[in-house]
Amino acid sequence: DQQVKQNSPSLSVQEGRISILNCDYTNSMFDYFLWYKKYPAEGPTFLISISSIKDKNEDGRFTVFLNKSAKHLSLHIVPSQPGDSAVYFCAASAYNNNDMRFGAGTRLTVKP
């Protein structure tokens, strides 16, 4: 079952604009959420995380927002750069449960 869903397989934005990647989850036990970025022929790279006690976490150009009531999180990239072009995976896990679930990924293309 798909407990973590990324419904947009791809997203294209212009350089300098905002990229918004969305992720929905179904398991209310999830309390830790992460975003990973993946370039072709490389393993996923940790980008940013958020625990359920927060609703926002910011790291430079990257901000993750968590809406627990909607079981929704999003990753904002501002401003977007061509080097941000990659596949972004959303992941979630529950306290004391190592079965981290990943979404199918969203391919972001940032056009110069």
Place this chain on the structure above:
Amino acid sequence: DSGVTQTPKHLITATGQRVTLRCSPRSGDLSVYWYQQSLDQGLQFLIQYYNGEERAKGNILERFSAQQFPDLHSELNLSSLELGDSALYFCASSVGPAGTSGVDQETQYFGPGTRLLVL
């Protein structure tokens, strides 16, 4: 470079065969995770080891098995291979399992993956 190494990088084999994928975690990390990524699929969690012991099991087939050795490296064994086993296999490591002090313990760092092709 995440500090997680995986060998081999590529593997081509035939149906019915058995292969072993190897992973060395980041220095200091006690947890090792295995994931499978098939075409157009997200990462599917297979299994996790923490300090040599199996900690969690995901969608791992009975034909697959894994272990973590005293030096903390891990091997994923895939047997009776089928065409559908062709995928990218990623290993990840973290400091500790979920539930340990601080969520930073849970952040997983991925290796570059092993691309398996079963013909």
